[in-house]
Amino acid sequence: MNLLGIFSQIEKADPEIGEKMDYSRRKMLKTTSVAAAATPMFFAAMVNKAFAAEGCAGDAIAIVKYALTLEYLERDFYRAAQFKAGLLPSGTRPYVVQIAKHEAQHVDLLEGVLGIKPNAMQPKYNMATLNAALADYPTFLTYAQALEDTGVRAYKGQAACLLEEDTATSRTVLAVALRIHSVEARHAAAVRYMRDLRVWPSGGQNGTEPDPKVYMNEDQGTQGGANLVDFFNMQENKMKLYSPDMSTRSVYESFDEALTAEQVLAIAGPFFAAPM
Amino acid sequence: MEELTSTSTPKKGPSVPAIPSVERRMFLRALGLTTVSAAAFLTACQNSMNDVAPKYSGARLSADGVSFGEGDFAILNYAYALEQLETAFYMAVIEKKTFAAGSKEEMIFKDIHDHELIHREFFKLAIPADKRIGDLEFDVSSIDFTNRREVLNTARVLEDTGVAAYNGAGPLISKANSIYLTLAGKIVSVEARHASLISSILQPGGGLFAGDYVVDNNGLEKALTVSEVLGRAGRYIKTAINPASLLALESSKS
Numbered sequence: 001m002n003l004l005g006i007f008s009q010i011e012k013a014d015p016e017i018g019e020k021m022d023y024s025r026r027k028m029l030k031t032t033s034v035a036a037a038a039t040p041m042f043f044a045a046m047v048n049k050a051f052a053a054e055g056c057a058g059d060a061i062a063i064v065k066y067a068l069t070l071e072y073l074e075r076d077f078y079r080a081a082q083f084k085a086g087l088l089p090s091g092t093r094p095y096v097v098q099i100a101k102h103e104a105q106h107v108d109l110l111e112g113v114l115g116i117k118p119n120a121m122q123p124k125y126n127m128a129t130l131n132a133a134l135a136d137y138p139t140f141l142t143y144a145q146a147l148e149d150t151g152v153r154a155y156k157g158q159a160a161c162l163l164e165e166d167t168a169t170s171r172t173v174l175a176v177a178l179r180i181h182s183v184e185a186r187h188a189a190a191v192r193y194m195r196d197l198r199v200w201p202s203g204g205q206n207g208t209e210p211d212p213k214v215y216m217n218e219d220q221g222t223q224g225g226a227n228l229v230d231f232f233n234m235q236e237n238k239m240k241l242y243s244p245d246m247s248t249r250s251v252y253e254s255f256d257e258a259l260t261a262e263q264v265l266a267i268a269g270p271f272f273a274a275p276m
Numbered sequence: 277m278e279e280l281t282s283t284s285t286p287k288k289g290p291s292v293p294a295i296p297s298v299e300r301r302m303f304l305r306a307l308g309l310t311t312v313s314a315a316a317f318l319t320a321c322q323n324s325m326n327d328v329a330p331k332y333s334g335a336r337l338s339a340d341g342v343s344f345g346e347g348d349f350a351i352l353n354y355a356y357a358l359e360q361l362e363t364a365f366y367m368a369v370i371e372k373k374t375f376a377a378g379s380k381e382e383m384i385f386k387d388i389h390d391h392e393l394i395h396r397e398f399f400k401l402a403i404p405a406d407k408r409i410g411d412l413e414f415d416v417s418s419i420d421f422t423n424r425r426e427v428l429n430t431a432r433v434l435e436d437t438g439v440a441a442y443n444g445a446g447p448l449i450s451k452a453n454s455i456y457l458t459l460a461g462k463i464v465s466v467e468a469r470h471a472s473l474i475s476s477i478l479q480p481g482g483g484l485f486a487g488d489y490v491v492d493n494n495g496l497e498k499a500l501t502v503s504e505v506l507g508r509a510g511r512y513i514k515t516a517i518n519p520a521s522l523l524a525l526e527s528s529k530s
Contacts, residue, residue: 179497187485189473190486200391232397
């Protein structure tokens with residue numbers, strides 16, 4: 001499995017990560033009661049689920065390593081794109097350069113958080129997958145979009161984990177992760193704009209998808225217990241929208257959904273070399 | 277003066293009970309803690325405290341103004357207020373016909389309006405009525421809606437501010453309610469997509485979509501404090517607000 005492959009690579013750099021993953025699994029299983037008095041009725045049904053974040057990559061350090069793995073992939077993907085002669089049509093370079101710059105900065109920053117040397121945890125890539133993703137400009141855009149939209153979902157999925165951990169490290173990492181998260185969303189929208197797509201993911205609006213898992217469960221009609229699709233199907237609410245007939249799509253577009261660490265690594269897996 | 281309300285049925289602002297003297301002192305103390313913020317913001321504070329500022333460059337702040345409430349509700353109401361403002365702004369863009377009917381830009385602004393309205397209604401559903409701020413009133417008459425570029429730039433600044441507000445407020449949510457952070461995270465990336473899209477209209481194919489003015493040398497987007505956000509967005513908020521509880525929450529976590 002590619003998923004296992006990635007983690008075996010990471011474990012070489014950090015033998016403790018297995019332990020941290022175990023810790024996270026235990027944490028996920030643990031249910032904690034919450035002071036019910038302070039809980040609004042609206043969210044009451046969600047409390048048990050809410051208090052144990054799911055899909056965590058582990059503790060804050062494990063989450064940084066997980067994020068760093070994805071940032072290495074993004075950085076090296078855009079680097080390869082910039083260096084491949086003839087790939088980028090004239091006029092497209094400025095925005096690719098801007099994205100590439102941020103991904104390299106994210107790598108530097110996260111390496112700094114871990115206190116490791118440059119590229120100390122750089123994964124080995126499956127060059128066949130990487131080269132195929134850079135076959136031509138439309139293919140490059142397809143994969144760039146998939147990587148960026150996955151990146152957004154990946155960071156989103158770890159935010160609650162970091163908040164719940166509530167250590168000095170996790171608080172620092174959370175502040176950083178939120179500020180990377182929105183940058184990845186800007187990137188994703190820019191790539192989608194270059195593809196002349198709607199910049200918000202929803203079914204049928206994502207263009208050619210290299211992997212259907214990228215947008216898995218992205219169309220959600222209910223948020224925080226409120227069924228917004230039903231709400232905006234009611235005539236008096238629907239008519240507040242400028243595109244009342246598209247209310248369901250607008251609800252889907254208005255919320256980006258998270259992915260668990262496992263789901264993200266299943267998507268990113270094909271880019272990494274099989275474990276040795 | 278042109279006035280906008282965020283809903284078709286204008287309501288008076290919510291009634292706010294008299295603020296006990298303890299809270300009043302907290303409010304003043306909290307304002308004292310914001311001395312690093314923009315001078316315009318502080319000027320606006322003083323003016324409104326003296327009830328002499330019908331026009332203001334920052335938010336109209338008053339001890340008798342709308343309070344965001346306590347704890348996590350203060351954060352949710354803060355987000356709700358910003359979504360109300362964004363919805364009102366985009367509605368004005370469409371109603372004032374900045375963009376030609378049926379144009380691509382008009383469609384984009386209608387889409388963004390609809391997202392903001394859905395966010396607004398979501399918070400309205402999510403926050404219990406007795407903890408929720410009412411419908412705020414807005415004044416966007418300072419914006420020249422006949423000027424396409426001004427409207428695009430105002431939209432860009434509003435979206436940038438919204439993203440940075442969420443980035444700044446997210447860590448203030450209590451760990452017992454981490455679900456709120458997840459929900460806010462689902463919204464903030466959509467706001468970031470709006471900012472990116474509007475920037476791409478202003479500069480197709482260029483780097484403005486995640487420009488160096490919003491993303492620093494570490495690749496991190498801005499995170500703004502409450503007072504910074506009110507200093508930027510407050511100029512459009514007509515309803516007097518009392519950010520004391522929010523500022524106190526912020527300073528307790530820093």
